[in-house]
Amino acid sequence: MSDAPLAVSARDLRRDYAMGDAPVHALQGVSLDVAAGDYAAIVGPSGCGKSTLLNLLGAIDRPTAGSVRIQGKPVESLSDREATRFRLLHIGFVFQRFYLMPALSAAENVELPMAEAGLSRAQRRARARELLRYVGLEARADHRPTQLSGGEQQRVAIARALANRPALLLCDEPTGELDAHTGAEIIALFERLNAGGTTIVVVTHDEELAAAARRVVHVKDGRILSDTRVR
């Protein structure tokens, strides 16, 4: 694994939140390399800075100090517009609360990033169908998010994250809202994806999910406590 190119690399990341007189030091010097094809779980107590780290790794947020390179590209060199485009084409996000567009059908939700990327309608349709089949929801393509269960919504969200074939999948508590059984389905899906070559970084409290990863990164008080390869 060590000789694979890096999907994402963080150096000495700091992130302060200005909170009046007492700024919150959410990250206090985090360095992390994730090789292409790796599958890392970030765990730690609530408020330790996991989501903050994930947002920095995904170029949603900018560090107070330090640098992030995604596929060798330094994020700080990107303008807002370039960062947006970069996220669109190279990073997939999965959130705890799924965050599907309620007005769009499952298929349209999956098509959204492809439409933004400029794919033709036919290309979008075909790829959305393929992705929904992959997550086992082909039959629900025309359903609205409200007509789907939590687990189904999360599978649609994963399909959406994969739409533009990202190099890196970033997930923040993807099983946080799901029961154990549905959570297990998502875990299986991630394993299948990773086996297919997708690089995954997942923030989680879910021990089952963490146990499925190849590597577990422990964060506490804005620092990495341990970084253990499990398989």
Place this chain on the structure above:
Amino acid sequence: MLVTLARASLAGRRARTALAVVGVAVSAALLLDMVMLASGMRASFRELLDVRGFTIRLAPRGTLPFDTDARIDSAGAIMARLGANPDIVAVSPVLGGQLHVLGPGGGVTAVAIGINPAVQGDYTLRTGHDIAGPDQAVVSADLLAAAHARVGDTLDVAGGYDAQLRAVTRERRIVIAGTAHFIYTPANPKAMAMPLATLRAMTGAAGDPVSLFMLRLRAGADADSVQRWIERAIPRVSAVSTASALRQVDRRLSYFRQLAFILGSVSLTVGVLLVATLVTVSVNERLGEIAVMRAIGVSTRSIVAQVMLEGVAIMLAGATLGLGLGLVTAHYLNGILSQFPGLPAAIDFFLFQPRDAWVSLGLLALAGVLAGVYPAWRGASLPIAATLRDEAVA
């Protein structure tokens, strides 16, 4: 996809969207009416003045060029002088007056115009024949009805009333040759037209007066130079071409246009504020959704386009509804304003010209874009991570 999202956002709050559309429709209707008012009177004046091809009028200075109360004396001399200009191919003298049609119950007072039936631009014949003798007249439908007469009947008409003797004077028997539509009279006139000489005799006017002349020019003649020639040759009258009459009208109507401009701007502003409020509320409700879109790589440009689209869609839906509403109210207001004393009924205050509809529609579409500026900016400049976090906490 953007269209779907914008449509879904509007359709998802159906009642609110409908209220906004109705609100915009009302303001669009007012805007259309004001645009119609600003240009309508002028356009309808032009039509009115040009109606029979008389492009120059001679009138005392400062009067509207269809004012039959005005007086120009020694008309014969002026006619002779005008005849000397080869550019002038026809001269129509017009004298205004008042006559009393006698009958049971006191009779009817009528507006009378004396003209040369061969060269006149004051009425169009509707039924019967044109005037063919000194004791013939054409009358308006309203006068015919008021006098309980029919075409072909003979009326006893008096030119004066002596209050001391309590008796009518200068009485004459006039045959109704036909009925006519009078172009320059106020609404529903009791009017009659007769030969100029007859009216002069009946009103006891001395010194062959007329109220105004209307001139038809040779095709290709320059109205401005003819006008200048007349003012030099006959200094007692002012010559008014259609163009200069319109300038006069413009001056007199500038208050109307200012009023129309102000009311139109106000209604447009109200429309903008209404839609801006609605779209801002709708964006505020969807901050989480927008932050998610931004996170997964949807550009600020797409967000802006989506929000703008919402504003423009409401504006255009409202505008379409408002177009109908505006035409209905304009028709109604026209009915009221055409009773305005002293103005020909044929003047439309609100004249619908397709151009007006396009101007209104363009302004409203622009207003929709304007209304979207703030909410679009708000949506586009959202801090993504913080908004997602707030959304997760909520």
